[in-house]
Amino acid sequence: MTILLALNWKMNKTPTEARSWAQELGEKYAQVEGVELAVMAPALDLSALSANLPAGVAFGGQDVSEHESGAYTGEVSAAMLKDAGAGYVVVGHSERREYHAETDAQVAAKARQAQKNGLIPIVCVGEKLEVREKSEHVPFTLAQLAGSLEGVGTDVVIAYEPVWAIGTGKTATADDAEELAAAIRNALKQQYGEKAAGIRVLYGGSVKPDNIAEICGKPNVNGALVGGASLKVPDVLGMQDALK
Numbered sequence: 001m002t003i004l005l006a007l008n009w010k011m012n013k014t015p016t017e018a019r020s021w022a023q024e025l026g027e028k029y030a031q032v033e034g035v036e037l038a039v040m041a042p043a044l045d046l047s048a049l050s051a052n053l054p055a056g057v058a059f060g061g062q063d064v065s066e067h068e069s070g071a072y073t074g075e076v077s078a079a080m081l082k083d084a085g086a087g088y089v090v091v092g093h094s095e096r097r098e099y100h101a102e103t104d105a106q107v108a109a110k111a112r113q114a115q116k117n118g119l120i121p122i123v124c125v126g127e128k129l130e131v132r133e134k135s136e137h138v139p140f141t142l143a144q145l146a147g148s149l150e151g152v153g154t155d156v157v158i159a160y161e162p163v164w165a166i167g168t169g170k171t172a173t174a175d176d177a178e179e180l181a182a183a184i185r186n187a188l189k190q191q192y193g194e195k196a197a198g199i200r201v202l203y204g205g206s207v208k209p210d211n212i213a214e215i216c217g218k219p220n221v222n223g224a225l226v227g228g229a230s231l232k233v234p235d236v237l238g239m240q241d242a243l244k
C-alpha cells in the first residue's frame with residue numbers, strides 16, 4: 001500500500017498563492033516511489049492547483065455538502081469538486097466538528113455523497129485532551145468512527161487526529177499513533193472484512209519532516225494528514241525525502 005501524504009492547507013492561501021505554491025512544487029518535485037501526495041485545499045484554489053500541480057500529485061477539498069445540489073447557500077457539492085479535478089475530500093475534520101457542530105451522522109452522509117460522486121473521502125476521527133486524560137481515547141475514537149462510517153463503502157481513507165496534537169506542536173508518539181491505527185484497523189475488519197487491509201489509516205497532528213518517518217514506519221499507519229508543515233514547499237519535500 002502506498003503512503004498517502006495528505007496536505008491540509010486549512011483556510012490558508014489565495015488562488016494566487018496556491019498557483020505559486022504549485023509552480024514551486026513543480027520546479028522541485030520528483031516522485032518518491034511508494035509515496036502519494038494530495039493537496040487538500042480551499043475550494044477556490046482547486047482550479048489553480050489543477051492547472052499548475054505537477055503530474056501525479058492529487059488534490060481535493062476540505063469539506064463537502066451532504067446534499068447533491070440545490071438550495072444550500074454557501075455549500076460546495078461533491079459533483080463540483082469532482083468536476084474541478086479533485087480526487088479526495090476531507091470530511092469530519094475536528095475543526096468542522098468543533099466550530100460547525102458536525103455530527104457523526106452528517107460526516108457519514110458527506111462521505112457517502114463523496115463516494116457517490118467518485119471522490120475518496122478522508123474521514124477524520126480523534127479525541128480531545130479530556131478524553132485522553134481519562135484514558136477513554138480508544139473507545140471514544142472507535143465510537144466516532146462507527147458513526148462516521150455508517151453506510152460508507154471501502155473506498156475511503158481514515159485519519160486519526162487527536163485534537164490535542166493539532167497545531168500545538170505536541171505530537172502523539174509513534175506508539176500512540178499505532179495504538180489507535182491498530183484499533184481502527186480492527187474496527188475496519190469488523191465492518192469490511194478482508195478489504196480493511198487495503199484501507200489507508202493516516203495519523204495527523206504536528207507531523208513534520210523530523211517525525212514523519214517514525215510515525216509512518218508503524219505497521220498500521222499508512223500516511224499522514226499534515227496541517228502547518230504543508231504550507232511551505234521545502235517542508236513538504238522534506239517530509240517526502242524522510243519517507244525514502
Ligand SMILES: O=C(CO)COP(=O)(O)O
Pocket residue numbers: 008093161165166167168169204205206207225226227228229
Ligand atoms: O489538523 C491537522 C491536519 O488536518 C493537523 O494540523 P497540524 O499538522 O498543523 O498539527
